[in-house]
Amino acid sequence: MDEILAAACKSAQSAEVFRVTSSRTPVQFEANRLKQIQTKDATTTALRLIKDGRVGFAQASGRINAAELVNMALDTSQFGFQSDFTFPYLQPNNAVKTYDPAVENVTIDDMVGLGSAIIDAVCHNTAGLLCEGSVSRGAATFEIASGEGGHASYKRTNFSISMDGMLVRDGDILYIGDVQSSCRPISDHKAISGEIIRQLELARENAAIRSGTFPVIFTPYGVAGALLSPLISAFNGKTVLDGASPLKDKKGSAAFDVKFSLSDDPTIAYQPGSSPFDDEGVAARRNTLVYRGKVVQFYYDLHTAALSGNSSTGNGVRGGGMPSPAIHALVIEGGDTSLTDMIKDIKEGIIIEQLMGAEQGNILNGDFSGNVLLGYKIENGSVTGRVKDTMVSGNVYQLLKEISAIGSDSRWIGGYVNTPSIYCPAVSVSAK
């Protein structure tokens, strides 16, 4: 890294080198059996530089000659955008816990045992279920060095379990599944098998629904899959700067139900989305986006913040190229209504667990429309079975303006979203 930085600073005014070195070992299951063990090692080095006031960028996976990387970045800087920010001075920062050496000590046998225990438990509940999934351990080191001086790095471990089950029954296909992820080892198979069995029980029978407008409960999976993409886009400082966010003029005003509060929080210990600093070296912090229905702020990286007269909120994230604003870990504040009480309150309605195709609509505008991949019918206060061949449509901004209740059942979905169930009074349902 030092060699690249020194070479870049010779031909450019300033530069920054970012490197990720990772190693991951997933153990994969297919058709209820162990299928494959993998080891994946990778190193990516990215160089950002400022030459004649313009930004250039290049990156390499694997071995790269420092001069070649610098030349590639200089090539792009000829017409890169005008630099409007400076690279921060970097200080060592270990304020957020993301590393647990115990992850690296989990053996392959332990991982195989964990996956097998989940499969045994769910297949014991429902014969004929076919599971596929993985148990994975990994560690990554993130390093950043800048021509402004300083060097910072942190290490993050990850332990993830994902298991999906498929049940073919009378020409119907039922999908259930769960994902858990942490910076620490997960050892109890019930964390996953318990959730899968809950889904299996609720979907045991089929139930029908007619077209109309009904009360709908989005479970934590339903919220994460159907309602969040529009918000992630609307709070992005870049969408706001472009004038394409429906919330661009709503800062300080009530755009959501007073029960709704939302934040991005990379500082929670041992969460997979946590880090002491972002991919530009800016210290991580909890950012409140919505407080009791009011829009508080948007999220920024260095470049977007500079363009719009703000400061970086520590949301510079690299998704394969240059940093741009992205969320780390979204948290929707939990409420005090149990899922059981929500269900009891509904005469006729549905629960949405998985909505397929929800993200294919006009995300900018908040419109969504999807096929209920996993959902349950509620009749007279209890669940009667699974609904299918049904579409649900709506607009996220309209739904979140009037919320009947927020659940007390908050959980992490895949480690990057923490949300309770949300009960909406009226959602459009189309069925054949």
Added chain:
Amino acid sequence: MKDRLFDALKGHQADYIEVRLEESKSSRLVYRGERLEEAGRSAGTGGCVRALVRGGWGFVSFNSLDNLSEKVALAVEQARQVGKGESQFSPAVPMVDKVPAEFKKNPMDVPLPTKNNILDEYNRIMLGTKDIQTTSIGYADIKKKVTLATSEGAYIEQGRIDLNLRLSAIASKDGDVQQVGLSIGSKGDFAAVENLHEKVQDIARRAAALLSAPHAKGGAYTVVLDPVLAGVFVHEAFGHLSEADHIYENPQMRELMVLGRRFAGKHLNIVDGATVPGYRGSFKYDDEGTPAGKTYLIKEGVLTSRLHSRETAAKMGEQPTGNARAINYTHPPIVRMTNTYIEPGSTSFAEMISGIKEGVYAKDWYGGTTSLEMFTFSAGEAYMIRDGEIAEMVRPVVLTGNVFTTLDNIDAIGNDLDMNQGGGCGKAGQSPLPVSNGSPHIRIQNCLVGGK
């Protein structure tokens, strides 16, 4: 390199081992509104080893090509920990071949500033259109060389140049935001992204027009799909279901997908094949060294074949079809589509819409996904059909259906096959894989449309 690879493959106890090495160079340009947000170049080298022992697989990926033999040993060791039965893997003639990258106007020879100027022209057209609030443009090209060596003696070098361009025009008025996109891809011809000025103007005007378009009312309709959207439909609704890795170890799925089952009327033929030259899903050998093929998934309405890797073919007692593909060296090959299309029929567009009292004409795509049984795909552009005529434009719609009934509801197939190169396919974390898909216009009865 050849000797080094075969040396590394020697002396291990495994039923099959392959090593795949990859070198790539790529460039990327991203615009948001008036701002060039990213101009970047990247280079990569890496590789992977996959080993099969007694039915179990080991896979190791890496960036450093040092100590290849140790990496092979690790993959074999991992496979041994998994393998408890017997390996089933279709035999193959070990091919030795060098296939250079195909190109017409090579994007690698076009300087970055020239690429940038073209995008800048398109961007000005969009930003100069009334009610357009902002735009987004992403261009990327990649040149790759992939080398495959197997313990059976195959040694295949294949080059590939792929490029894609995605433009979105975003219109805004009174708090409403609407967008229309255009997606173009090509296997090695930069000309595909040149001279698009008229199309670009058209998407900007349509985005603005959507601001005053009504929503379609949700429900079941007779739907006519244009070739682009019908291509997405065939990919989502049937292509994925034809991938044998969803079927081979699932007894109930094998029953549902038994060869000879009738899915549709005699007019329906669905094909997948990488041998059709020049498309984004085209190649000479797949990532297991199987020569590319052309497979009839549905012939005259009947399920006739499916897409295989060497493992799924062996386990189902069928022939490999050359559909084992890996997006890059960090993943093992899995069963994927290549170029997937509905063969043309004889109905003209005018005949197709005549007689529809109330229906939806859906064009162009936003996206699509499938659960195998159910699928959704979203149109980029939609109109109501009233009394046999195209009527008012409506907001983009999402369509959904059940595979086992929808194919049989296709009651007319057009004579105007067109292939779409702009898509990318995602499966098992490997996305976007270059594929193409296509169809003539088709008409589907009783298709569920989401709406208010």
